Amino acid sequence: MSDPRHKAAAPDPYDFLAVDSELSDTERDVRDAVRGFASRELLPHVADWFEAGTLPDPRGLAKAFGDLGVLGMHLEGYSCGGSSAVAYGLACRELEAVDSGLRSFVSVQGSLAMAAIHKFGSEEQKNEWLPRMAAGDAIGCFGLTEPDSGSDPGSMRTRARKDGSDWVLDGTKMWITNGSVADVAVVWAATDEGIRGFVVPTDTPGFTANVVHKKLSLRASITSELVLEGMRLPEDAVLPSSKGLGSPLSCLNEARYGIVWGVAGAARACYEAAREYSLTREQFGSPIGGFQLTQRKLADMVVDVNHAGMTALRIGRLKDRGECHHNHVSFGKFANVAAAQRVASVSRGLHGANGITLEYPVMRHMVNLETVATYEGTEDIHALSIGQAVTGISAFR
Secondary structure, three states: OOOOOOOOOEEEEEOOOHHHHHHHHHHHHHHHHHHHHHHHHHHHHHHHHHHHOOOHHHHHHHHHHHOOOOOOOOOOOOOOOOOOOOHHHHHHHHOOOOOOHHHHHHHHHHHHHHHHHHHHHOOHHHHHHHHHHHHOOOOEEOOOOOOOOOOOHHOOOEEEEEEEEEEEEEEEEEEEEOOOOOEEEEEEEEEOEEEEEEEEOOOOOOEEEEEOOOOOOOOOOOEEEEEEEEEEHHHEEEEOOOOOHHHHHHHHHHHHHHHHHHHHHHHHHHHHHHHHHHOOOEEEEEEEHHHHHHHHHHHHHHHHHHHHHHHHHHHHHHHOOOOHHHHHHHHHHHHHHHHHHHHHHHHHOOOHHHOOOOOOOOOHHHHHHHHHHOOOOHHHHHHHHHHHHHHOOOOOO
């Protein structure tokens, strides 16, 4: 029974429900290391990268992330960190608090390209690529989505056919993060035996990567189209344990998990910017943070931010116990992306005209979240996943 004489401390405006008090010492160390790195090395430059529409030094960034230990940090062996799911989630949260594009860089490398090789690759493939990718000495990309098959990846047109002992691939992949700077691509293709994954060195003849320009979202990121024209690979390029659509979808679930945490960071950044702005911006002779409507907006934002943080932590704990179903991850992406979009939109409005400039982070986060809401399963797809979980009836077809 609590001591009635004890007076509880007032809530911390930056962690209202003390979500981070549930973290272990090791998890706090990861949080602080990534937050410190992000504040020193990324935050001062990200607005310029966003305005330029690119990452000016992706190889330097990959090496810096490798030195930080966040590339494939949740994978075991092969020079990977073997961290907990929560620790990896915290890294995603702190990176996306700076920019979604930076979290995507780490997520695509570790949870898509590296995870595919780790889960489905041969020992030779793992030993060749994973240590280099963990160190940031090699950059990977993940080729699943196509121009005409996004939410329905099973309808992909990319084909792999046997020609003697070789495989020959033809097709096009779209919206591929880091495609034009990658050293290796994990490419998924339809075969006579079903969908299979292939490890493709990007200097293979017949492989071309074209940068996608004129993006209005996720601009501090490199997005590419992959074109495969008669690309010939040896027999051992196939991921031997990849069989069927479930293989790439299991990798996507790993990436979605990082998004559950990442968007909580984006929401936090927008809320913190709004709080600071409301205390320094004066209108009618007083800070706008003293106005009733402003306080209502801040209250809505802090609730969304803390709900997102609790959701991410709960799903992370389930994952670390081996009890996380893919529907749990759908719940997290569905709920947390929507919460982050609400916070970003309200924060942008609270900033007034200043909110549309890159001097403040809110418009950048707001447009980035449009991409995050689309990739790794749209809002509608995750709503149907949750609906199937609660009714036992699939509405996908």
